[in-house]
Structure formats: structure tokens, C-alpha cells
Amino acid sequence: MIFSSPIHAFAWLSSTLDSSQVLNLLTQPFASDNDFRASDFDVDPKSGFFPPAPLPRLPAEFCIWETALATAPGVLALGKDRSEEALSRRSDGAWWRSTIRSWPVKDVSILREDIRLLQRAHMVLASLMHYYVHSLPPTDTALIVPKSIAIPLVEVSRVLGIAPVLTFADTVLWNWELVDPALPVSADNMRYLTTFSGTDTERGFYLASAAVELKGVEMLDIFNRFQSLPRSSYTDAHAIAQLARDLNQLANVIDGLTEIFKSMRETVDPHDFYWVVRPWWAGATSKGPNHPGWVLEGVPNGDSAHFDLGGASAGQSSVMHALDVFLDIDHRLASHRTPAPTERNRHADLGFMQRMWRYMPGKHREYLTRLRSVRPVAERTPGLREPYNAAVAALKKLRDFHIRIVAIYVVTKADSTPPERFAPEGGDDAEGTQKDGPARGTGGSEVSNLLKAGRDATNRALLQD
Numbered sequence: 001m002i003f004s005s006p007i008h009a010f011a012w013l014s015s016t017l018d019s020s021q022v023l024n025l026l027t028q029p030f031a032s033d034n035d036f037r038a039s040d041f042d043v044d045p046k047s048g049f050f051p052p053a054p055l056p057r058l059p060a061e062f063c064i065w066e067t068a069l070a071t072a073p074g075v076l077a078l079g080k081d082r083s084e085e086a087l088s089r090r091s092d093g094a095w096w097r098s099t100i101r102s103w104p105v106k107d108v109s110i111l112r113e114d115i116r117l118l119q120r121a122h123m124v125l126a127s128l129m130h131y132y133v134h135s136l137p138p139t140d141t142a143l144i145v146p147k148s149i150a151i152p153l154v155e156v157s158r159v160l161g162i163a164p165v166l167t168f169a170d171t172v173l174w175n176w177e178l179v180d181p182a183l184p185v186s187a188d189n190m191r192y193l194t195t196f197s198g199t200d201t202e203r204g205f206y207l208a209s210a211a212v213e214l215k216g217v218e219m220l221d222i223f224n225r226f227q228s229l230p231r232s233s234y235t236d237a238h239a240i241a242q243l244a245r246d247l248n249q250l251a252n253v254i255d256g257l258t259e260i261f262k263s264m265r266e267t268v269d270p271h272d273f274y275w276v277v278r279p280w281w282a283g284a285t286s287k288g289p290n291h292p293g294w295v296l297e298g299v300p301n302g303d304s305a306h307f308d309l310g311g312a313s314a315g316q317s318s319v320m321h322a323l324d325v326f327l328d329i330d331h332r333l334a335s336h337r338t339p340a341p342t343e344r345n346r347h348a349d350l351g352f353m354q355r356m357w358r359y360m361p362g363k364h365r366e367y368l369t370r371l372r373s374v375r376p377v378a379e380r381t382p383g384l385r386e387p388y389n390a391a392v393a394a395l396k397k398l399r400d401f402h403i404r405i406v407a408i409y410v411v412t413k414a415d416s417t418p419p420e421r422f423a424p425e426g427g428d429d430a431e432g433t434q435k436d437g438p439a440r441g442t443g444g445s446e447v448s449n450l451l452k453a454g455r456d457a458t459n460r461a462l463l464q465d
């Protein structure tokens, strides 16, 4: 079988093997990684998983997409929003959606050779899809994504190797411009373009996520150094001393991430986050198994049984996953480590983290696949055990803090009464107003359980004496 790219090979493997078999195949040790260059995986030495510069706008043939995206914030509101302002937008919103339905299906083949245009097309189309679906009035029937969006989005996603839905990449990595183009990429110098809710909370969330990604560049340097270390040098005193320094530095960088998470309390408002922002990111499955979900019109088998349509989450941040790969955090509970997983750990969604890989750009997923873990080396090298454990302990502390954030921003909100403007009409909860997202159904315990299982898996990576 001949594949036009590693992503096509990955897609084929994924369709024929189960995900753990694919991972095993792809993570077998390489004889040498001297040929490992982060740039081959669209990872930039300065901006990491961000493109090195803001994405260019699409060529003129696609200006209807760009224009519809620019118009959307002024005419649309969440379909379930019954505030005066939202109600006043309903007729304009219906017009906006009917325009999208009337569009021709555009051929995207001219974008194929330019990764930046493909990324821009994904960001624009996935944003249009979420604007379209979430501005519709609540319904218990399947939501049809018009073919004018669905078909090109699926095509562009195939080439990029990413899910055909709004992802972390669309909202955070590909959705900004520079405040001052003469200055380098930094969280202080970025302005976010599409904010569905138009709130400072949404901007604050994207900016904090951007700060995490950019801080992560320091980690990527450490990972890349380890990656290019010849295996023969794992016993070399000089190389081990450098690795120990790198692991201690990694612990500092992770502490820096925790500080960024803490800063979100100032910039991200829990009420707005839960009720006004997060609903825009939800995917086809967020209303639970009883809702018929979304149908991608004109796409064969265009539903969530055949496509990854889960929606956007910071759980798709490649930087965070790279950290897990490097430290070998066993989210799937595949290794025998202590302390043994609790009953609740075992009942958590153990496939979640691996599923999130499918929502990353294919090249970033390839990067993760090639990344080696430092744990086996730390395990057999006395001088590395402490620095390795320091990095793991810092990551556990980060996850502890993240759990506290999620308790405030999601779990308690999921248990609370919706504000008047979002209360289901006629008191019926068919739309699942209180039950969007993973907190659905069990008053937040699904989300808490997932995150606690991740924290405990992190703790279990600590090397014992």
C-alpha cells in the first residue's frame, strides 16, 4: 500500500487497528533519532505549536467564508439565549444561516499545498460550523450542518489530519494576529480574532492558553535536546548532568504553567465561562447519547459515529500532551505502578487523553508519536531519579490546581440553576441546558473523575526508592 503522507498512513492504521495497537506500533523505539527535527512536525523553535506568524487570509475565491465569519459576531447569539439582545438578533441570525445554506460547495484543492491556508480554512469553516449549529433554536432533532461548510471542512481536515470540528488549534493556535507586527509572538502581543461570545472571559481563556503554549516552548527545547541525545550517551556523566539540569528546569517551567493557570482567576469569569462561552465550543455529542447529534450534509456517514465531532477543549493542547509523553504518564492504566488505581480511577474515561490526539493537527500528533520518554533512563540512572520526580511532582501540582479550577468553573456551575436567559423554555430540560459537556448527567462527577484519574496517573509515575 502506498501512502501520500505519514498522516494518510496513520489514518489507514487507525481504521484497521484499535488505538492501542496503533500507539504501540508508532512508539516502538527508533534506532537513532539524530534525524529528529521539530520543524518537520510544524513545531517552530520560537513559537512552538503556534505558526511562526499569524495565518494569512484565504484567497479571494473564499471571501464568502471570511466575510460570513466576520459578520457572525454581530448577528448571532446562542440559540438557547433568551436575553433581549439575543432575541433581537434572531431574524438576522436566520438570514445568516440561510445564506450559508445557499452557498455552492467550494473546491478546496487549490489550498492543498499550503499548510497555512489549510489551517486558516479549518479555523474559518469550523468556526462557521459552530456559529451555525449553536445559534439554532434548541431542538431534539438532528442538527444539519450545511454541505457548503461540511464538505470542504471534511476535505481540509483530512489533509491536515485533524478532526472536522472546532478544536483547540482553531480557537487558540490559529486564531490571532499580532498587536504590533514588528514585535515577536508573545501572549502580550497577541490579539484574538474570533471570540464567539465577544466576552473578555473568552479572550482571557485564549490568552492564558496561549501563554501556556508559549511557556511550553521552553519545554520543547528540553524534549528536543533529549531526543537528539545518542542512546550510547545515557551512561555518559556529562550528558547525565545536563539531563538532570534539564529535568530540574522542566519542573520550574511546569511551576510557571501553574502560575499561568492561577492568573486565570483574574481574567476568566466562572459564570461567563460556563454559560456564555463554553456552549459555543460544544461538539455533536455534548447533549448526551439520547440526542441525535449533528449530521454533516453531503458527507457519506457524516455523523459522530464516523467522525470525531467532540468539540474544542484545552485537553487538546499538544504542549500538555508532550509533557505527558516525555514523563510517561500512564493515563490508560496500562503499566503496573503504585499506588494501585482506585475503583474510581478505573471507572474514569481512560481513553480520553488518547482520543484528544485526534483533535490535534496531524503533524503535531506525529511529533508526539516520535517523542521519547525520559522515564526509562531516569529509572536506571540514580542521578536522574530526583530531578525526574521533581518534574512529575510539579505536574501533579499543576493537575491538582486544574482540578480546583474546574470545580469552580464547571462542576459547581453544572449543579446550579441556569440564569433566567438560559432557563429552558416551558421548564422542560429537553435541550439539556444544565447538562452540556462532560459534567452532564452526574452533577460533574464524570469530569472530576477524569481529571482526578489523570492527577493520580501522574502521581503514579513517581519513581519509588
Ligand code: HEM
Residues within 6 Å of the ligand: 208, 209, 212, 213, 261, 264, 268, 273, 312, 313, 314, 315, 316, 317, 320, 321, 399, 402, 405, 406, 409, 410, 437, 438, 447, 450, 451, 454, 455
Ligand atoms: C478556566 C480555566 C479552565 C477550565 C475551566 C478548564 C476545564 C477543563 C475541563 C472541564 C476539562 C475536562 C475535559 C473537557 O471538558 O474537555 C479539562 C481538561 C484539560 N484541560 Fe482544562 N480548563 C481550563 C484551563 C486549561 C488550560 C489553560 C489548559 C492548557 C492550555 C488546560 C489543559 C487541559 C488539559 C491538558 C486537559 C486534559 C486533562 C488533563 O490533562 O488533566 N486547561 N479542562
